[in-house]
Amino acid sequence: MAILSAQDQKKRAVAEAALAHLPKGGILGVGTGSTVNFLIDLLPSLQLEAAVASSKATEDRLKAIGIEVIDLNHVGSLDAYVDGADEIDRHLHMVKGGGAALTREKIVASVAREFICIVDESKWVTQLGRAFPIPVEVIPMARSSVARKIVALGGDPAYREGVVTDNGNVILDVFNLNILNPIEMETLINNIPGVVTNGIFAQRGANLALIASDQGVRTVKPE
Numbered sequence: 001m002a003i004l005s006a007q008d009q010k011k012r013a014v015a016e017a018a019l020a021h022l023p024k025g026g027i028l029g030v031g032t033g034s035t036v037n038f039l040i041d042l043l044p045s046l047q048l049e050a051a052v053a054s055s056k057a058t059e060d061r062l063k064a065i066g067i068e069v070i071d072l073n074h075v076g077s078l079d080a081y082v083d084g085a086d087e088i089d090r091h092l093h094m095v096k097g098g099g100a101a102l103t104r105e106k107i108v109a110s111v112a113r114e115f116i117c118i119v120d121e122s123k124w125v126t127q128l129g130r131a132f133p134i135p136v137e138v139i140p141m142a143r144s145s146v147a148r149k150i151v152a153l154g155g156d157p158a159y160r161e162g163v164v165t166d167n168g169n170v171i172l173d174v175f176n177l178n179i180l181n182p183i184e185m186e187t188l189i190n191n192i193p194g195v196v197t198n199g200i201f202a203q204r205g206a207n208l209a210l211i212a213s214d215q216g217v218r219t220v221k222p223e
């Protein structure tokens, strides 16, 4: 058996803890990333009817363990969406998109009654956007024009070289934004022509966070 790093042990612990908070049977929205990957391996125990995937990577992983993946267009709503995050604050606002899956994640999360966020303690922050840049998915032809508008908002955009999203777009990672109001900043960036969406998840934050530390997994509700 592979030896897990201390951080991976926490990711596995929070994935195990998530099972008790997820509906059995039914259709689950499944996020993307290394934390969710630990959860996917455990999903057969929930005996799901099917899952909606937030990325091609997650879709492949779900199918590989025999879970049926259905198109979101065939689903009205979901009881729950489970995903990791790159940062999360006490309001359970998040930054997501380190794996470039932010747009599909935001879409799937938008139809779920409950958003359950699973993270290790390294993701817990007092202000979003300081430790981790804000990923912005951009239509390729608008890369420069969007970058200039982001500079006007006070950010330093960096093109994520070599990355093409599942939707055929590019990612700008925005450093040094002073995000005092995440809902406002999410809206401001999304209003720039050429932006598909950005990685601030504040308009639709999480309803519950499970946070793994050396002391165990704690549950946090939004303040």
Ligand SMILES: O=C[C@H](O)[C@H](O)[C@H](O)COP(=O)(O)O
Pocket: 031, 032, 033, 034, 035, 036, 083, 084, 085, 086, 095, 096, 097, 098, 099, 100, 101, 102, 105
């Ligand atoms: O695009 C990727 C997603 O937003 C992930 O949920 C986020 O990057 C967290 O991933 P991980 O669990 O690998 O830290």
